[in-house]
Amino acid sequence: MGDRIKIIGCGNLLASDDGIGIHVARSLKRYDLPSEVDIIEAGCPGLDLLRLWESEDKVLIVDAVISGTKPGTVHVFSSNQVIPREIMPLSSHSFNVVDAIELGKRLGVIPEKLIIIGIELETETAFREELSPSVEQAIPIACEQIIKEICNLKSR
Amino acid sequence: MSTTRNIRVDYIARTEGDGAFDILIDPNGVVKKASWNVWEPPRFFEAFLIGRKAEEVPEFVQRICGICPHSHHIASLRAIERAMDVKVSKQTVLMRELLHYSDWIMSHSLHIYYLAAPDFLGYESVIAMAGNADLLPIVKNALEIKRLGNDMIVVLSGQEIQNKTSVIGGFTSVPSVTDLRKLQDQLKKMKEFAYETVKLANTLASQPPYKDLSRKCEHVALQDEGKYAINEGRLVSTMGLDVPEWDYPKYMIEKHVPECNCKHSTIKDRDSFLVGPLARVNLNFNTLSADAQKAAREIGFSTPCYNPFMSIVARAIELVHAIDTSIELIEEIGTPVFERPRFSYKAGKSYAATEAPRGTCCHGGQIDKYGVVKKWDIVAPTARNVYNLNKDFQEFIPKLLDLSDEDLTLKCEVMIRNYDPCQSCATHSLKVRLQREK
Numbered sequence: 001m002g003d004r005i006k007i008i009g010c011g012n013l014l015a016s017d018d019g020i021g022i023h024v025a026r027s028l029k030r031y032d033l034p035s036e037v038d039i040i041e042a043g044c045p046g047l048d049l050l051r052l053w054e055s056e057d058k059v060l061i062v063d064a065v066i067s068g069t070k071p072g073t074v075h076v077f078s079s080n081q082v083i084p085r086e087i088m089p090l091s092s093h094s095f096n097v098v099d100a101i102e103l104g105k106r107l108g109v110i111p112e113k114l115i116i117i118g119i120e121l122e123t124e125t126a127f128r129e130e131l132s133p134s135v136e137q138a139i140p141i142a143c144e145q146i147i148k149e150i151c152n153l154k155s156r
Numbered sequence: 157m158s159t160t161r162n163i164r165v166d167y168i169a170r171t172e173g174d175g176a177f178d179i180l181i182d183p184n185g186v187v188k189k190a191s192w193n194v195w196e197p198p199r200f201f202e203a204f205l206i207g208r209k210a211e212e213v214p215e216f217v218q219r220i221c222g223i224c225p226h227s228h229h230i231a232s233l234r235a236i237e238r239a240m241d242v243k244v245s246k247q248t249v250l251m252r253e254l255l256h257y258s259d260w261i262m263s264h265s266l267h268i269y270y271l272a273a274p275d276f277l278g279y280e281s282v283i284a285m286a287g288n289a290d291l292l293p294i295v296k297n298a299l300e301i302k303r304l305g306n307d308m309i310v311v312l313s314g315q316e317i318q319n320k321t322s323v324i325g326g327f328t329s330v331p332s333v334t335d336l337r338k339l340q341d342q343l344k345k346m347k348e349f350a351y352e353t354v355k356l357a358n359t360l361a362s363q364p365p366y367k368d369l370s371r372k373c374e375h376v377a378l379q380d381e382g383k384y385a386i387n388e389g390r391l392v393s394t395m396g397l398d399v400p401e402w403d404y405p406k407y408m409i410e411k412h413v414p415e416c417n418c419k420h421s422t423i424k425d426r427d428s429f430l431v432g433p434l435a436r437v438n439l440n441f442n443t444l445s446a447d448a449q450k451a452a453r454e455i456g457f458s459t460p461c462y463n464p465f466m467s468i469v470a471r472a473i474e475l476v477h478a479i480d481t482s483i484e485l486i487e488e489i490g491t492p493v494f495e496r497p498r499f500s501y502k503a504g505k506s507y508a509a510t511e512a513p514r515g516t517c518c519h520g521g522q523i524d525k526y527g528v529v530k531k532w533d534i535v536a537p538t539a540r541n542v543y544n545l546n547k548d549f550q551e552f553i554p555k556l557l558d559l560s561d562e563d564l565t566l567k568c569e570v571m572i573r574n575y576d577p578c579q580s581c582a583t584h585s586l587k588v589r590l591q592r593e594k
Contacts, residue, residue, distance in 0.1 A: 051299075051306075106286045106292060107295070
């Protein structure tokens with residue numbers, strides 16, 4: 001795939017702030033992004049992430065995190081880091097992005113560059129489509145951060 | 157045993173939806189309470205379908221589930237078509253079967269490898285399982301076979317999971333023969349792995365204490381003429397039930413019970429019953445594909461089998477059958493021809509059933525002459541099994557009292573996962589509480 005950069009937005013739009021990854025992916029489309037960037041909305045992919053990132057070298061995942069920091073805080077992780085499993089939201093079969101990274105590494109299905117943009121949520125209340133104001137205000141901050149990461153990935 | 161044991165698991169991983177189980181054992185080892193309670197909140201599908209147009213129903217109900225969308229979708233389609241007297245072509249019947257088998261391949265492989273195998277092998281999850289170099293190739297193939305199910309759905313329906321092409325009267329677009337042939341090649345490649353899966357599943361379920369745990373109960377499934385039932389058939393059982401599928405509300409009785417968001421089901425004038433792969437294999441063994449039957453015989457599987465832990469084996473046998481049948485269906489469909497789906501509104505009432513990966517899935521209701529839904533009934537297979545699982549607890553736990561609380565809790569979780577429960581369908585994660593009285 002060479003120069004392509006894939007951005008995967010994750011989350012459940014019906015569980016309030018859990019949908020932040022999708023909201024960010026949609027907002028990104030309003031920015032003037034380099035042509036090599038693909039944006040996809042993945043919902044709650046769990047281990048299907050392996051399939052979404054196979055044959056990709058450069059991938060950015062946008063998802064909610066539950067780490068206890070101030071809601072709306074934008075975290076940046078790399079797949080080379082040890083990311084605490086418990087801070088990432090789970091799919092319906094109790095798998096999350098950390099599981100997908102771990103399994104991907106074991107199976108040799110892992111992008112060379114994999115960055116996770118995590119946005120601290122305030123609430124995962126089900127059956128609510130709105131974001132909390134604290135989390136909503138983080139959308140432009142997360143988008144700016146992603147654009148910085150895209151620039152970094154491009155220069156490599 | 158001189159103490160009261162109480163096992164309660166409030167969240168069970170690797171199941172779909174939320175539920176809990178609660179077990180109370182008195183000082184004499186008598187199980188005073190053993191219950192599985194689905195606390196996934198009701199989703200009110202039946203209520204919000206009222207007032208909708210008939211063609212919206214199959215579209216809505218496939219949103220009930222991300223693993224078996226087509227079980228719900230096709231059951232509702234067929235109920236509506238029968239109510240409004242809509243006939244469909246042979247090609248539509250075949251394509252619906254292929255669509256539904258893709259759900260089976262995806263769901264069965266997910267369950268066997270990701271949800272159940274780690275239990276039997278003593279791993280916390282499939283990720284931990286992948287840490288074992290001997291098991292790594294299995295995990296790799298498991299991912300591939302599950303993906304094949306996804307790919308089939310994409311070819312047939314234009315997107316993953318819920319489909320966009322199947323409607324009342326047929327399909328709004330048909331796949332190309334080239335795409336179908338590619339799928340056929342992939343299916344042929346995965347066949348051997350599926351065949352080996354039967355042996356692996358049998359090794360897992362043959363471990364003590366599972367191999368000695370049997371409980372005779374009524375097994376219920378659809379039975380089709382000349383083929384393994386998936387999308388239609390008569391409702392039959394190991395205790396002589398043999399009725400048209402549309403009569404299910406008369407024979408499968410539901411009642412509300414305290415502490416559970418899911419109703420309990422019984423067969424009229426009898427007791428709890430089991431639906432799912434084991435019931436199907438028991439009732440319809442002769443119509444399984446030749447290689448599925450061969451795989452079953454090779455491991456010494458004989459019917460009827462009343463050991464619920466053999467469900468994983470039945471699921472693996474069905475995986476072989478699903479692959480074989482999908483290969484044949486693609487052959488039979490040949491080059492699909494676009495046929496414009498047609499129907500007109502007509503007042504009517506009807507019910508229909510399909511065989512979802514986890515068992516008989518029932519839909520039906522009443523439509524007025526303007527095509528507006530007046531009433532709709534949905535009973536997912538997990539709901540049928542909840543009461544039967546409670547009975548398994550009562551039978552098996554007294555035989556497992558020598559185990560530590562930790563081990564007994566794990567065995568209870570395995571018992572629950574035998575049913576491949578989908579608690580979000582049933583009305584989501586599971587809780588187990590074990591208590592031993594002093």
